[in-house]
Amino acid sequence: MRLLNLLTxxxxxxxxxxxxxxxxxxxxxxxxxxxxxxxxELKDQIDAYAARIQSGVDPKDLENEKLEIQNLPFHFDEEExxxxxTMAYHEPVNRIEKQLKASKSLxxxxxxxxxxxxxxxxxxxxxxxxxVYIMLLVLLVQLLVIGFFFRRIANRILLPFQNTxxxxxxxxxxxxxxxxxxxxxxxxxxxxxxxxxRMSIKLLRDYRQIKEFSENxxxxxxxxxxxxRGKLEHLMNQEITxxxxxxxxxxxxxxxxxxxxxxxxxxxxxLENEEFEAPVPIKLDLLIRRNxxxxxxxxxLRQIRLEIDLKSDYSVPMHPYIAEVMVTNLLSNAIKHxxxxxxxxxxLQNDKLEILxxxxxxxxxxxxxxDRFQKESSHPDSVGLGLAIVHQICKTYGFQFSYSHKDQVHxxxxxxR
Amino acid sequence: xxxxxxxxxxxxxxxxILQYLTQEGILCETATTCYEAEDRLLAFAYDCVLLDLxxxxxxxxxxxxxxxxxxxKTSVLIISAKDALDDRxxxxxxxxxxxxxxxxxxxxxxxxxxAIYRRSKLEGSDxxxxxxxxxxxxxxxxxxxxxxxDLTKKEFDLLVFLMVNKNKVLxxxxxxxxxxGDYTDDLxxxxxxxxxxxxxxxxxxxxxxxDYLSTVYGLGYKFDENAS
Numbered sequence: 001m002r003l004l005n006l007l008t009x010x011x012x013x014x015x016x017x018x019x020x021x022x023x024x025x026x027x028x029x030x031x032x033x034x035x036x037x038x039x040x041e042l043k044d045q046i047d048a049y050a051a052r053i054q055s056g057v058d059p060k061d062l063e064n065e066k067l068e069i070q071n072l073p074f075h076f077d078e079e080e081x082x083x084x085x086t087m088a089y090h091e092p093v094n095r096i097e098k099q100l101k102a103s104k105s106l107x108x109x110x111x112x113x114x115x116x117x118x119x120x121x122x123x124x125x126x127x128x129x130x131x132v133y134i135m136l137l138v139l140l141v142q143l144l145v146i147g148f149f150f151r152r153i154a155n156r157i158l159l160p161f162q163n164t165x166x167x168x169x170x171x172x173x174x175x176x177x178x179x180x181x182x183x184x185x186x187x188x189x190x191x192x193x194x195x196x197x198r199m200s201i202k203l204l205r206d207y208r209q210i211k212e213f214s215e216n217x218x219x220x221x222x223x224x225x226x227x228x229r230g231k232l233e234h235l236m237n238q239e240i241t242x243x244x245x246x247x248x249x250x251x252x253x254x255x256x257x258x259x260x261x262x263x264x265x266x267x268x269x270x271l272e273n274e275e276f277e278a279p280v281p282i283k284l285d286l287l288i289r290r291n292x293x294x295x296x297x298x299x300x301l302r303q304i305r306l307e308i309d310l311k312s313d314y315s316v317p318m319h320p321y322i323a324e325v326m327v328t329n330l331l332s333n334a335i336k337h338x339x340x341x342x343x344x345x346x347x348l349q350n351d352k353l354e355i356l357x358x359x360x361x362x363x364x365x366x367x368x369x370x371d372r373f374q375k376e377s378s379h380p381d382s383v384g385l386g387l388a389i390v391h392q393i394c395k396t397y398g399f400q401f402s403y404s405h406k407d408q409v410h411x412x413x414x415x416x417r
Numbered sequence: 418x419x420x421x422x423x424x425x426x427x428x429x430x431x432x433x434i435l436q437y438l439t440q441e442g443i444l445c446e447t448a449t450t451c452y453e454a455e456d457r458l459l460a461f462a463y464d465c466v467l468l469d470l471x472x473x474x475x476x477x478x479x480x481x482x483x484x485x486x487x488x489x490k491t492s493v494l495i496i497s498a499k500d501a502l503d504d505r506x507x508x509x510x511x512x513x514x515x516x517x518x519x520x521x522x523x524x525x526x527x528x529x530x531x532a533i534y535r536r537s538k539l540e541g542s543d544x545x546x547x548x549x550x551x552x553x554x555x556x557x558x559x560x561x562x563x564x565x566x567d568l569t570k571k572e573f574d575l576l577v578f579l580m581v582n583k584n585k586v587l588x589x590x591x592x593x594x595x596x597x598g599d600y601t602d603d604l605x606x607x608x609x610x611x612x613x614x615x616x617x618x619x620x621x622x623x624x625x626x627x628d629y630l631s632t633v634y635g636l637g638y639k640f641d642e643n644a645s
Contacts, residue, residue: 219471219498219519223427226498226520230433233523236586236636245634252636256590259520294597297571301612328598 023135039083042102068116079105160184218266264385281315282323305343351416420444424454425469437523451475470497485512522591524582561624579640588637
């Protein structure tokens with residue numbers, strides 16, 4: 001939901017609430033005001049009639065449908081003015097209507113009269129109708145105001161916010177530029193913007209540090225590890241016993257493994273940090289053919305039959321080095337985890353690359369093998385990062401990667417869109 | 418005799434390289450900083466400079482620029498742990514002859530160094546001889562008793578690698594890395610190296626060559642002059 005729409009909706013809702021509540025109070029107030037005014041009027045009328053009786057007019061002559069005069073025993077106390085609702089016949093409309101009746105007793109010229117005077121009051125329904133009518137009118141005006149002015153003004157007020165949003169969305173670590181905003185007249189927006197500016201500067205700094213760290217860590221580990229390798233290679237060339245050879249061998253193997261892990265992890269880190277931008281269109285069929293040529297002898301050695309069907313001349317925008325790593329990993333994976341006299345099928349159609357190969361039955365869920373350090377146990381020296389790297393490459397470029405197996409057939413697929 | 422300058426600030430690594438190359442009869446001098454290296458380069462002539470890029474007092478690329486701008490007749494082999502691609506490309510753009518990312522196998526370093534040397538100094542006469550085996554590198558030909566061997570590209574590469582590093586134990590990993598590159602070096606654990614070696618040995622023996630190849634306690638392989 002857009003912020004502006006939410007604001008409009010809330011504003012409307014509040015207005016509606018205020019109108020209903022206001023209408024209710026206006027209704028109450030109107031009603032009591034009318035009763036008060038009518039009451040006053042009735043009292044004046046009674047006083048006027050009393051004055052006329054006093055001046056000698058016969059009460060009987062005065063009586064009409066609105067006026068009622070009763071004689072009361074003289075010794076009764078004078079009654080105060082009483083006003084109450086009553087239902088009475090109303091001649092003009094010829095029916096019983098709600099009327100207001102005021103009555104008061106007075107002792108005039110030695111006689112005691114109770115003078116009651118009726119008057120028609122405006123009905124609640126009528127008041128309600130008027131109130132609702134007026135309120136609806138007000139609401140309509142409000143709607144027009146909101147539609148034309150409020151939204152336009154709010155849009156203008158929110159414009160710096162919208163600008164800020166756009167800037168944030170176009171923020172990229174590769175551009176290496178902190179966010180910067182124009183000064184706004186609104187203090188809160190300036191606070192937000194300056195916070196974002198500081199934040200982006202810090203983010204970029206942290207990002208650079210992580211990047212340097214991932215570069216340095218590979219350097220810092222690989223240097224001593226390279227020293228170890230060199231020493232072991234020297235040791236290999238000394239006069240050694242078979243027992244020593246085994247010790248050297250296992251130390252050497254472990255050291256090699258460390259180097260492979262560090263290399264792969266630093267590649268993964270670089271992919272995650274999206275350090276490989278500037279993609280160029282890669283001709284996949286050419287890349288695959290070149291790699292297959294490179295790995296050709298490996299397949300011959302294991303007598304693996306190769307079938308290829310590279311139909312498409314599809315180009316994928318990728319960093320050339322990453323494309324190379326992806327294809328190499330996929331193909332050498334298919335060779336490594338194959339069997340003697342097995343087969344590999346490489347299919348490239350439109351925007352989908354599929355590699356099928358024979359191989360041992362998996363004990364693990366194939367999806368798990370995409371995770372880091374997950375591998376089939378039959379090759380203890382394999383690091384288990386190959387598929388994780390392909391997986392990460394696909395994630396980085398937004399490709400679909402899947403890996404499954406069925407009846408000793410392994411199936412990897414990358415769909416480039 | 419080949420004379421090189423090794424510019425590297427890590428003393429252990431320097432020692433490893435020094436020992437390996439000296440055994441091969443390569444005259445090796447060292448420098449640990451850009452400053453020191455500059456001094457030596459201006460004073461002496463070298464066939465090749467092994468250049469680390471991350472040096473305590475600067476970037477090795479500046480040194481490379483100096484070599485090129487002064488028109489020095491020395492080849493440059495960059496050895497760097499910064500396997501950042503840009504550095505690789507920039508180094509080669511600036512005129513480096515080769516780029517070997519750290520960590521490398523000493524055997525690989527020697528092979529690259531020999532290759533550079535052959536290209537730059539021994540123009541044309543790119544022959545390697547080892548007893549009855551003769552290799553012409555440019556034309557990818559191998560002979561045993563003057564009889565041509567029918568080798569695949571990889572087998573040929575392997576033979577050159579073994580011959581350059583003769584009498585040394587070569588680990589399976591260093592062979593795998595040499596043949597298939599960086600990201601496939603765990604192929605070493607899948608017996609591919611063994612099968613290549615086996616095929617190569619078969620072909621040499623079939624042509625009447627001596628079996629120089631020996632296995633060293635499962636550590637690796639050796640092309641042994643004194644093989645029985």
